[in-house]
Amino acid sequence: MASRSDAVVTPAQHGPVLVEYLNLDGTHSSKVLAPVKFDKGVEKGWNWPDLAFGLSLGNDVQFGFDWGSWRGELPDVTLVPDLATLHHAQIGPPARVIGEFYDNDGTRLAVCPRGLLRTVLDRLRGHGFSASVAVELEVTLFQESYLEANRQGYSGLTPLGGTSGAMLVTSKSAEYLAFVHRLVERLDDLAVPWEAWSDEAAVGQLELNLLPAPALDAADHVMRAKQAVRDTAHELGHSATFMSKWNYAEYGQGAHVNLSLLDESGCNAFSSGGAPTVAMRHAVAGLLHTLPGFSSLAMPLPNSYRRLAELEGPPTTVSWGLDNKSCAVRAVVSPGPAARLEHRLPGADSNPYLVLAGIIAGICVGLEKELTPAEPIVGLAWMRPDGHLVRLPHNILESAHALEHDADLREVLGGEFVDYWVGTRRWEWRAFGESGATATEVSAWETNRYFEQV
Known part of the structure; x- marks a missing residue:
């Protein structure tokens, strides 16, 4: 210990x-x-x-x-x-x-998220690799304080910064800019390394780009960054949420994971002259092989699946492509440190330790079994005819079932963790079903349960 x-x-x-x-x-x-x-x-x-x-x-x-x-x-x-x-x-x-x-x-x-990530990283190290990770984190900011938001039932809230919802719009209110400047001060004070922030597609939405770091540190940075957002909101009398979908009419919120494998000399094992390396191909194949089960970790709540809409950004299929952002796994093939895999499935409401544990577990499966992926998808991976690509699970119950029966993820993550996690997801699905929530709108039950806590 x-x-x-x-x-x-x-x-x-x-x-x-x-x-x-x-x-x-x-x-x-x-x-x-x-x-x-x-x-x-x-x-x-x-x-x-x-x-x-x-x-x-x-x-x-x-x-x-x-x-x-x-x-x-x-x-x-x-x-x-x-x-x-x-x-x-x-x-x-x-x-x-x-x-x-x-x-x-x-x-x-076995159920400690940080300890589980450490265990999986030890396994990856046994294959001669470590993982460098950078996370892109999305959050929506509101004018109202948390107390005011709660009194309004988290409904009819005013997005901070104005009503423009186009990506990378820099014309924002003074309060929006004051929020981000104070947030950046907190991140620097916490030694959470960041490289950029920007307006995202939805109204009031902010994207925060964290610098690459060793995987365990990267998860720590996400944890502290999310709490820094909440602390800043409390301090300035505003509110913020990392819900995947706080409003059905707005774009969802992700936490994309960019990952490179480093060999024992610190060199990027994905770096190449223009084609995926052997290590990258094994990693991609392992990620696709375990993707249905991994979706339980990447999308842990009933609300998480409201984000999976065609043409809105998140993936909807088990797919990979070369610099193709419509796929679940995007391979960036280049020389030097920029070569990486971007996993586009995790939501902003996910646990970063479990997400990284699941991603690295999938990579370990690919390495150990020397799996090879199918050819990368050319064109959009959305809106393909039925049967052309495997669809991702539609809800928390389907993904929990997929994880429960994924023998490879169970072996890497441990049966005790998998069984306990699946039990908690089924409990959450039961609670969701008893709430009377529908498939067509984000319910008050969801915002009351998730707005402040995830």
Whole structure:
């Protein structure tokens, strides 16, 4: 259970510490510890309620599936800090650190998102590779505060910045620009490396481009960036949501993942003179082979599937292409560090640790089985006649079934994680069905449950 750093931290060096993590649904969770309490747990961690992974987004206990030996009569598990993530900030909590969960016998908790990503990265390292990742994150900003938005039932909200919804429009209100400038200050203060921001296609929508980083760090950056957006909204009296679809009439929100494999010398294994390398072809084939099951991690909520509309940007088929953004996997073939795969399926509401774990698991499957993909799609991958391309799952229940029966993903991600995750998705589908929501509009149940938490 050792943390990644041997750094020694004493009470004299810090005040209270915010210990943070993501639950399975991707909700930012934390607890502020007094200096003495923090220092007592630096090496071995702190007791933590197992309900960190046992409550739905409706704040009820999930039933109907195997909990595993670590759950039962509300026992504690252990949260251990990764001191490599300890950061002293000038804005907000003076110190914060990210933790990982262990069972009380010292084994890594199978359902811990960050621990799962670390496990899969260890497997990739066994093939002689590491992963460099950059995420494009979309969010919609609103004039109203969170309290005002809640009082309005998250309906009839005013997009921040004006009513223009065309991509890359720079004519924005002073409040929109003030929001982004304050957000950038927070990102810099948190050492979250970013390279660009821009107006996106929907009204009030912002795209934030994070710089490439090692995969585990990249997931940490997404977690902290999303919380920085929320903190900025609270500070300035506005609100923001990462829901895949907060309004049926607007474009959805994604979190595209750009990934390169680096060999042991640090060179990009996808870099070539104009054609996909062997490593890239194996990676693409593994991603396509596992895509239906992976969709459960990329689109974790009933609302996630409202984003999958033809010609709106997100993929709708199991497909890949050379620089083809209509496909689920876009291969950018070039010399040097720009060579990469862009996975265009994950939504902004997804858990970045689980998304990267699932992507890298698919790549490991491709490498280990030496899979070869079909020829890349030429032309649009949308609106193909039935049977020409495999369609992605239509809802959370279909994708959970696909993951449950994907033997390759189960072997890499672990059966305990897969079974528990599938159980939670079926619980969420049951709750959605009982809400009376329809397929034709985003319901009040969805916005009440997801607007602030994902």
